[in-house]
Amino acid sequence: MKKFLIVFVSGVLMGLTPAPVYAWFLAWGAIVPLWILLIYNPQKPKSNHLDFNKKNPVKENFLLGLMWGFGYHGLALSWITGVHPMTWMGVPWLASLAIALFCWVFIASWGAILVGIWSLGMTWINSKFKLTFVGLRVLIGVALWCALETLWSQGDLWWTSLSYTQSPHNLLILHLAQISGPLTITASIVAINGLIAEIIIYLLTHKPNSLKLTLKLLSIPIALLLTLHLIGFILYNRPLVNSNDSAIKVGIIQGNIPNEIKLYPLGWKKAIEGYTKGYNLLADEKVDIILTPETALPFFWKDIVNNSSFYQAILDKKVPAWLGAFGEQGKSYTNSLFTVTGEGKRFSRYNKVILVPLGEYIPFEEILGGIINRLSPLDAHLTRGKPNQIFDTPFGRAIVGICYESAFSEQFRRQATQGGEFIITSSNNAHYSPTMPAQHHAQDVMRAVETDRWAARATNTGYSGIVDPKGRTLWISGLNTYETHADTIYRQQTKTLYVRWGDWLTKGLILMAIASLMINNKITQ
Structure with a gap:
């Protein structure tokens, strides 16, 4: 139960990023607890590479993702319950409440299932392939999340992309969408969370005595986060030409x-x-x-x-x-x-x-x-x-x-x-x-x-x-x-790159992840 409480709370923290709280900065760490709990096995002996916790049953991994997803999407979409009461439309009060709750649970669950599928996908890939370097796991996590959001956006039940957690206040990061659309922002958020999680897992697994090594590892996601904001700053500061x-x-x-x-x-x-x-x-x-x-x-x-x-x-x-x-x-x-x-x-x-x-x-x-x-x-x-x-x-x-x-x-x-x-x-x-x-x-x-x-x-x-x-x-x-x-x-x-070429980044991430898995598989054979 402790695991489920942790991931639910971290999902709720992600749910605080859009209106009305606008705590957009929480998005850059709110996925970390879920990632760690899917991967870290404190009983596993030290090795040269990290692996997913294969002792966790598939059902548990799916439920962990589901709980995180409902914490996020459930809170972010809680405004749906505002349709109640609909007595002015001739709907009885109790029926109105039932409709409002049904709509909220149904739509929030739709998003939560996406996170559950992501958790299953990560688990399956890491049980199928013996990953030899941590960066590959992060690449897979980013590509899979973006692919799932792409599929999700093809339907009509679509609102709570990770990208919208940064709007309207983090304008520098929003400008990354000019490169390859809103999933550029989603990819950035998942990548930073993945790197932080993998570093924490490495530190927990190897327990290094060197503070210098710890700081050097932690500087990687910080440097990437600053670089992403710098790119956004450059795009943001291009002059407007109005006549x-x-x-x-x-x-x-x-x-x-x-x-x-x-x-x-x-x-x-x-x-x-x-x-x-x-x-x-x-x-x-x-x-x-x-x-x-x-x-x-x-x-x-x-x-x-x-x-x-x-x-x-x-x-x-x-x-x-x-x-x-x-x-x-x-x-x-x-x-x-x-x-x-x-x-x-x-x-x-x-x-x-x-x-x-x-x-x-x-x-x-x-x-x-x-x-x-x-x-x-x-x-x-x-x-x-x-x-x-x-x-x-x-x-x-x-x-x-x-x-x-x-x-x-x-x-x-x-x-x-x-x-x-x-x-x-x-x-x-x-x-x-x-x-x-x-x-x-x-x-x-x-x-x-x-x-x-x-x-x-x-x-x-x-x-x-x-x-x-x-x-x-x-x-x-x-x-x-x-x-x-x-x-x-x-x-x-x-015409921005996104307007010209669409979401080319997700396609590229998927191809890179597949190619990297194939190379990784040959190395480990």
Whole structure:
């Protein structure tokens, strides 16, 4: 039980790295206890090389990883329980609590299983291959973790990558994502943890009497950590080149329409009044275009045209808008962002591609659909947008994310490779605890840095913001407030290594790990 308590607590420490605590520095040591407990065997005699503890049963190693993972993902994602109570939607109080707890446990367990699989993979590799040097174990650990995160990100249950533990405060490390995406940061974190763990294991196994040797060994991860920050410092300090020709003055409206009323007549009335008022205020400030949150007006486009004072304000003021609303697609509907010209014409449309699991659709519906439907009367179905969409505007091509899509870096990279010159994100964020919008802002900061783009973000209840390509938050709104804001962003056409080549680092790490294992195997034969 002591082992499980240790790894659970270390996982919890990793869970303190994102909002609301922002203890990002803990990430650089929080995996160490798990790594040591998987490897170190105090009964094993001294040898010229270290080996995994083969006496530990496979089941125990998996459970150790699972406990660490649930400590991390469970705490980091605890904001999911903020959906309770849903009595305003007609869900009974107890059923609402059951839904909230189910969603939290299910999604946190999804991430925890990844760590369990990583533990199993490390155990299997080290029982299959007799490793002759410690550095190979670290390389394998990094490559395997990155490979698993890559697979995990291909699905929809994705949020708590190790990389986001550094956002938005450790801007130097965030700039490593310009090299090969967010997994560059994940690889760095796992590598530092692995080196520290391996050095501790070596010291425990060999018990050297020389303080000089101990300090020399400990200097290795410290030097690497400083080098990584130095690389980030160099990237961070590259000058921004902004010209008046590339400037866009963007107005942002944060409507602050609580979900409790948003889809009911009172909410419809408040939305139309609030967004019309905000539009007129910002139009009078001579902004170039106005950005609204996800489903700011929860109507279909045709209904907005026919019956909306907001649409009439566009015709009067002649200022374009990015409007969050529902779009029709056959007999289904989409969560969309529309570009509306000053003449009231629909210029372009982006349909949300990645839907919220258990909110906008039910994952593994064949298995879980019956459970969810018994607990809740909600209809959790929307139609996905096509993954290859582009979003042209009167001010150039934009990179777009609607709400949950902010966690998916590949969505933003793809649009950047296709000529996206700035980022706009449109989100709701009203139905969770305050931690969620703070973590959401951290995700958008990462997307701005790795693509080297300015970002404007509008949310329903907070935090709306302006982020520059350095990841600096130039303005951020309050929480649960009605606000309007005008600011300038700039179009950029630069392409980082990540935008050009994608996540080449993970592929390289996997190939290096396989090649090193083959060489190691020949040496030991």
